[in-house]
Amino acid sequence: MEATPIHLLPLFAVLFALFRLCKLLLRRRDQCCFMLDYECYKATEDRKLDTELCANIILRNKNLGLEEYKFLLQTIVSSGIGEETYAPTNVIMGREERPLLSDALQEMDDILFDTLDKLFARTGINPADIDILVVNVSLLSTVPSLTSRIANRYRLKSDVKSFNLSGMGCSASVVAIDLVQHLFKSHKKAFAVVVSTESMGPNWYCGKERSMMLSNCLFRSGGCAMLLTNDRGMRHRAILKLKCMVRTHMGSDQEAYECCMQVEDELGYRGFRLTKGLKKAAAKALTKNLMVLLPKVLPFWDLIRCWYRGIASSAGLNLNKGIQHFCIHPGGRAVIEGVGKSLGLSEHDIEPARMALHRFGNTSAGGLWYVLGYMEAKKRLKKGDKILMISLGAGFKCNNCVWEVMRDLKDPNVWEDCIDSYPPKKQLNPFTEKYGWINDESVSFVRHYF
Incomplete structure (x- = not known):
């Protein structure tokens, strides 16, 4: 059999690479969600x-x-x-x-x-x-x-x-x-x-x-x-399309592993313990997660700028170039404010998480969807917009994903009967009016978490 001319080898290499690329693209087409x-x-x-x-x-x-x-x-x-x-x-x-x-x-x-x-x-x-x-x-x-x-x-x-x-x-x-x-x-x-x-x-x-x-x-x-x-x-018929997801697990870090744990106290009462290592674990897990996630969602030149200034610096981040909405787990006021500050988000960006916490509290794994529902009820979600979901959980884990909005979203949801009253004009917490007195020891401990 006659050998392939040497000058055709580069052409065959290119064709083979294109064939592999087409197979990969076709396979990815079947992996939609x-x-x-x-x-x-x-x-x-x-x-x-x-x-x-x-x-x-x-x-x-x-x-x-x-x-x-x-x-x-x-x-x-x-x-x-x-x-x-x-x-x-x-x-x-x-x-x-x-x-x-x-x-x-x-x-x-x-x-x-x-x-x-x-x-x-x-x-x-x-x-x-x-x-x-x-x-x-x-x-x-x-x-x-x-x-x-x-x-x-x-x-x-x-x-x-x-x-x-x-x-x-x-x-x-x-x-x-x-x-x-x-x-x-x-x-x-x-x-x-x-x-x-x-x-x-x-x-x-x-x-x-x-x-x-x-x-x-x-x-x-x-x-x-x-x-x-x-x-x-x-x-x-879809409302959202999953674009990418990154899961980060900090279970090998002992302090992170123990910061959120179900235990029994010395009297035998079972409960969920939140330690002082929670903030540190959350910050570390979020940083590791975003180092993998951001290259998937930010424009190329923004990535170059982040790399040049240092990706850990909030001054180098401009997430709004690739993401329009931020769905932060409403785990507590400190969680929402901490994530917002670390990512350089505005009050408008973190408002949905604040309001979900105010209206429904921390509903654990269901919390993200009350935040999403608030955005929809406020008619913020337009076709083509990207939503970054940020979730933190025991273990310690940070699991984030990005969705693309498939059509303008304005369907009635769980917020329908109260959305016009949010954000509330009266900022004073109702509990403050009755129980807003100060106790130094209590305030010192509370401020660490909230």
């Missing part, structure tokens, strides 16, 4: 935590002394949370110290089934068509699993791929979406449902350790259900 819709949970009016009820719940804890009472009330004053958040039924009814399994299951059923009923009704998708189901609840693991409760309620098909995630913390919904995105690679034209919430009722802390009492002041009932697909034929 569209969000068709989402539904956030809003509890009934009889579960609202107004000023008076919050104080009563605190005063019910007979393990606390005067200083602990003052600390808790001052923490609420400084938290950035308003009077319209929701608590689990067993807490409202005064059964927080001895919750029953039935309380936990009823709390989950309320959130899971309410959001899924509305999601299926809004999208017109038949539950029997769902191929993938992911539920994430960090602090509750039941037998049968929560995914089985959903499969039983909606008569899902026998070959549905179900996954029950626990212990993943406040960033679990992004982890769940990442799982769905990977499953889409081997399941063509599939529908996936993700439900993100938290079990608050059985995990209400009844002890007196301050680092564990903080969770009672921040965490509230809430959750979200999302419907996703990789069917390009559904592109015209």
Whole structure:
């Protein structure tokens, strides 16, 4: 056989490279992830935590002394949370110290089934068509699993791929979406449902350790259900398209690993401990994550400028060149302000997270979607806009992703009945009016976190 002329070898090399590139592009075309819709949970009016009820719940804890009472009330004053958040039924009814399994299951059923009923009704998708189901609840693991409760309620098909995630913390919904995105690679034209919430009722802390009492002041009932697909034929119905995702895990760092942890105190009360290492762990995880994420979303010349000035310097960052909206996990006032300051964001940028915290509290993994709902209710989200979701969670993890808005979003959502009153004109926290007195020891501790 006659040998290939030497001068044709470069041509063959170019053709081979183009062939490989085409294969890669075609493969990536099949790896799309569209969000068709989402539904956030809003509890009934009889579960609202107004000023008076919050104080009563605190005063019910007979393990606390005067200083602990003052600390808790001052923490609420400084938290950035308003009077319209929701608590689990067993807490409202005064059964927080001895919750029953039935309380936990009823709390989950309320959130899971309410959001899924509305999601299926809004999208017109038949539950029997769902191929993938992911539920994430960090602090509750039941037998049968929560995914089985959903499969039983909606008569899902026998070959549905179900996954029950626990212990993943406040960033679990992004982890769940990442799982769905990977499953889409081997399941063509599939529908996936993700439900993100938290079990608050059985995990209400009844002890007196301050680092564990903080969770009672921040965490509230809430959750979200999302419907996703990789069917390009559904592109015209999608509201968002996933552009990229980066997950960062700091579990090998002992201080970061221990900064958010479920433990028992010396009296045997179980709760969620937040240590002084939380801020440091969050800053480190966010920095590592953005070093990978930013090159995927910022224009080339902005990346060059960041590299020249130093990517860790906020002066070198101008995220608005590649991103129009910032969906920050509403974990607490300090979290929102810290992320905003480190990224050089404006008050307009962090307003959705502030307002989600004020109206719904920290709803754990569901929190991001209340922030997104605020942006939509304010009619900020326009076709082609990019949204950066920033989530932080126990472990310690930072999971961030970027979405592209597929059409102007203005559908009614969980904010519909109150969006015109936000941001509130009256900036004074209602708790301040009744419990705004100062205690030096309390303020010193509170300021470290809030």
